[in-house]
Amino acid sequence: MNLGKIHKDVAVVGAGMTLFSRRLQETGKEMSWQAAQMALDQAGLTLDDIDAVIMGSAPDAFDGVHKKGDWLIDGAGGVNKPYMRVYTGGGTAVFAPIAGWWHVASGMFERVLVVCEEKMSSCQPHAQSAFAHIWDPILDRPLKPNLVWIFAMEMQRYMHTYNVRYEDIALVAVKNKRNAVGHPCAQLADPDITLEDVINSEPMALPVRRLDISPPSDGAAALVLVSEDTAYELTNEPVWMDGVGWCIDSTMWTNRDLAFPKFVARAARMAYEMAGIKNPREEIDIAEPYDPFDYKELQHLEALGLADPGEAAIMTREGKTQRDGELPVCPSGGLLGVGNPIAATLGIKVGELFWQLSGQAGARQVPGDPAVGVAQAWGDLMQFSSVIVMRRRP
Amino acid sequence: MFEAAQKAYQDAGIDPRTDVDSFITCAEDFWEGFSIFDEFTPDQLGAALRPMHTVSGDGLQGLANAYMQIKTGLFDIVVVEAHSKISELLTYEDVVQLSFDPIYEAPLSKGVHPYYVGGLEMREYLEATGTTEEQCAAVVVQNKRNAFCNPLAEFEAQLEVDDVMNSRYAFDPLKALEIAPRADGAIVFVIAGGEIARSLTDRPVYVEGIGWCSESPWIGSRSSDAAYVKRAAQMAYRQAGIENPQLIDIVEVDDQFAFKALQHLEALGLARPGEAGYLMAEGAFGPQGQRAVNPSGGSLGCGHLMEASGLARALEGVLQLRGEAGPRQVEDALVGVAQSWRGLPHGTGAVAIFSRRE
Numbered sequence: 001m002n003l004g005k006i007h008k009d010v011a012v013v014g015a016g017m018t019l020f021s022r023r024l025q026e027t028g029k030e031m032s033w034q035a036a037q038m039a040l041d042q043a044g045l046t047l048d049d050i051d052a053v054i055m056g057s058a059p060d061a062f063d064g065v066h067k068k069g070d071w072l073i074d075g076a077g078g079v080n081k082p083y084m085r086v087y088t089g090g091g092t093a094v095f096a097p098i099a100g101w102w103h104v105a106s107g108m109f110e111r112v113l114v115v116c117e118e119k120m121s122s123c124q125p126h127a128q129s130a131f132a133h134i135w136d137p138i139l140d141r142p143l144k145p146n147l148v149w150i151f152a153m154e155m156q157r158y159m160h161t162y163n164v165r166y167e168d169i170a171l172v173a174v175k176n177k178r179n180a181v182g183h184p185c186a187q188l189a190d191p192d193i194t195l196e197d198v199i200n201s202e203p204m205a206l207p208v209r210r211l212d213i214s215p216p217s218d219g220a221a222a223l224v225l226v227s228e229d230t231a232y233e234l235t236n237e238p239v240w241m242d243g244v245g246w247c248i249d250s251t252m253w254t255n256r257d258l259a260f261p262k263f264v265a266r267a268a269r270m271a272y273e274m275a276g277i278k279n280p281r282e283e284i285d286i287a288e289p290y291d292p293f294d295y296k297e298l299q300h301l302e303a304l305g306l307a308d309p310g311e312a313a314i315m316t317r318e319g320k321t322q323r324d325g326e327l328p329v330c331p332s333g334g335l336l337g338v339g340n341p342i343a344a345t346l347g348i349k350v351g352e353l354f355w356q357l358s359g360q361a362g363a364r365q366v367p368g369d370p371a372v373g374v375a376q377a378w379g380d381l382m383q384f385s386s387v388i389v390m391r392r393r394p
Numbered sequence: 395m396f397e398a399a400q401k402a403y404q405d406a407g408i409d410p411r412t413d414v415d416s417f418i419t420c421a422e423d424f425w426e427g428f429s430i431f432d433e434f435t436p437d438q439l440g441a442a443l444r445p446m447h448t449v450s451g452d453g454l455q456g457l458a459n460a461y462m463q464i465k466t467g468l469f470d471i472v473v474v475e476a477h478s479k480i481s482e483l484l485t486y487e488d489v490v491q492l493s494f495d496p497i498y499e500a501p502l503s504k505g506v507h508p509y510y511v512g513g514l515e516m517r518e519y520l521e522a523t524g525t526t527e528e529q530c531a532a533v534v535v536q537n538k539r540n541a542f543c544n545p546l547a548e549f550e551a552q553l554e555v556d557d558v559m560n561s562r563y564a565f566d567p568l569k570a571l572e573i574a575p576r577a578d579g580a581i582v583f584v585i586a587g588g589e590i591a592r593s594l595t596d597r598p599v600y601v602e603g604i605g606w607c608s609e610s611p612w613i614g615s616r617s618s619d620a621a622y623v624k625r626a627a628q629m630a631y632r633q634a635g636i637e638n639p640q641l642i643d644i645v646e647v648d649d650q651f652a653f654k655a656l657q658h659l660e661a662l663g664l665a666r667p668g669e670a671g672y673l674m675a676e677g678a679f680g681p682q683g684q685r686a687v688n689p690s691g692g693s694l695g696c697g698h699l700m701e702a703s704g705l706a707r708a709l710e711g712v713l714q715l716r717g718e719a720g721p722r723q724v725e726d727a728l729v730g731v732a733q734s735w736r737g738l739p740h741g742t743g744a745v746a747i748f749s750r751r752e
Binding site: 250 | 427430436443447449458459464469470495497621626740
């Protein structure tokens with residue numbers, strides 16, 4: 001890898017995001033276009049200005065549509081254009097913009113549109129049923145595993161290894177659902193939620209309780225990426241994608257360290273090196289780690305080098321990860337507060353960093369003029385991570 | 395995947411655990427029978443704990459990503475894999491049926507094999523260009539005959555046009571022998587930046603241009619002239635600096651249906667509309683003709699490898715340009731084109747130009 005020799009720098013100049021909710025009335029195509037149009041409007045562009053479109057969407061099984069990318073194309077604005085769908089399970093939210101990055105950084109395209117869509121409500125009786133088919137057919141499927149109890153095992157392992165208390169983990173859910181109050185797209189914002197509400201919520205597979213989990217959702221989000229050649233023609237506030245990284249671990253999840261996600265650390269190392277970040281704890285102003293479960297935010301902060309193993313829980317208890325804390329974490333409200341339409345969480349990870357770093361986050365704006373942020377997503381079978389470092393330049 | 399990867403790594407003289415910067419797999423969940431097939435890709439390729447991702451597309455689209463990743467300057471060596479294990483799919487037509495729009499299109503074809511769209515598109519192509527059914531049948535004759543010289547081909551046959559014409563109408567006017575039979579297989583490419591490539595081998599084959607395009611997903615709104623290939627070819631030719639495609643020596647087009655080979659040749663600018671069928675029947679695209687088309691045997695001769703079909707077309711181009719195509723070697727081949735189509739019911743395709751740069 002030649003981390004210092006990038007052909008073209010890439011900036012985000014527009015972002016869009018739909019309401020996250022159960023949206024039976026709208027198709028995935030319609031939601032895709034709503035988000036795409038918002039991003040284009042913000043960039044001051046029309047579809048004619050776009051050279052290529054990148055689509056991100058997680059399992060086809062949610063919609064029951066084979067080759068879902070080719071089906072969603074007219075909603076995403078990709079008809080008669082170079083159109084590419086990339087796919088890394090839950091990691092797609094931060095991975096599709098990385099694919100967008102290399103479309104532009106390679107010099108092949110000047111302006112690209114990245115659209116991420118997910119419609120989980122069409123999957124009956126529950127989106128969880130699609131996850132019955134993610135397991136190894138010989139070794140895992142006969143056990144009839146369910147994702148919630150797999151994550152219960154992982155959470156247990158994490159708590160045991162680093163001596164983390166459940167009450168500290170539950171505070172992540174409280175923080176994120178409160179942060180989401182200022183988000184116009186939020187599904188589970190709750191200004192009054194307390195630690196007791198989480199601790200007393202319905203047990204799913206202990207230690208995981210209902211409020212420890214982000215909700216399935218429908219929604220879409222989009223970004224417009226352009227090269228250094230035209231970024232300032234479109235906006236005074238471009239936000240640069242200065243580092244990208246991704247990494248996949250072995251399929252055999254039983255052989256992995258479940259307490260510390262090494263693949264996240266590797267993806268982060270790649271992105272930091274590319275962005276020239278030597279000490280992430282000092283240089284990163286905002287973090288948007290993937291938080292589908294509350295303990296995942298902590299694990300991811302640790303693998304991103306923003307806390308020592310086991311320390312993220314203490315930082316949370318001490319309020320350091322609050323919006324006005326030392327290191328604001330998930331100021332968007334995260335997946336726990338805004339919702340988890342898998343690939344569409346692009347809007348609360350990379351989208352949020354764009355709005356925060358360009359000072360457009362409104363009620364959610366992090367104080368202190370943040371300049372550097374990191375977004376991360378996590379996917380496949382607890383094995384993949386994508387990381388983007390974003391920066392506002394003085 | 396492991397078998398193909400091992401061969402590719404040996405051929406390139408690299409160790410995937412230390413030399414490869416990024417890995418790409420091309421796969422679709424429903425072909426595989428998984429919800430998130432991306433999970434099952436790293437170990438066989440030596441990609442565990444390395445950058446790797448899936449492209450939900452054809453192998454040439456995967457190659458396009460590798461090409462861009464290298465062009466960013468970030469990576470030196472990228473591996474692209476595509477495969478088919480379609481023999482495990484017992485309900486092929488039901489899965490294809492699921493790629494129709496569930497509200498407007500799927501109800502129209504309930505209980506009907508989805509390839510009826512292929513029949514409709516063939517009828518439209520014949521009427522628009524004046525191509526005859528016999529000329530389409532000539533594609534089958536040539537490709538299955540070419541396949542005799544390809545040790546990787548499974549469906550070689552000595553046929554005459556009459557044999558094809560007399561095979562049953564599967565989807566009128568599309569005949570049973572005009573549909574490429576499905577096969578299993580895997581293909582792995584090692585792609586490297588120019589300098590690195592020249593340090594690894596004395597005879598690298600260069601990707602001179604690559605383009606891809608998708609048309610409207612609606613069956614009723616699609617072109618009858620494979621506009622997805624026209625646009626993809628325009629993009630690839632522009633990058634490769636090719637003004638006259640007639641100068642290309644080796645042509646590997648998608649031939650999932652026999653008429654598609656003709657339509658794709660015309661879309662690539664290698665024949666005028668309505669002319670490809672005539673030239674094919676005259677033998678102009680045969681081993682002794684003016685230009686070799688699908689010397690590998692194509693999908694009709696080798697078998698349709700689903701998302702790996704595009705890489706199979708590219709593989710033939712690479713073997714020919716390296717002079718390693720054995721009894722089917724085309725002499726003095728300098729430039730090749732490989733073209734893919736993702737299949738019904740969509741209009742998505744890619745075009746890649748290769749050369750050995752004399």
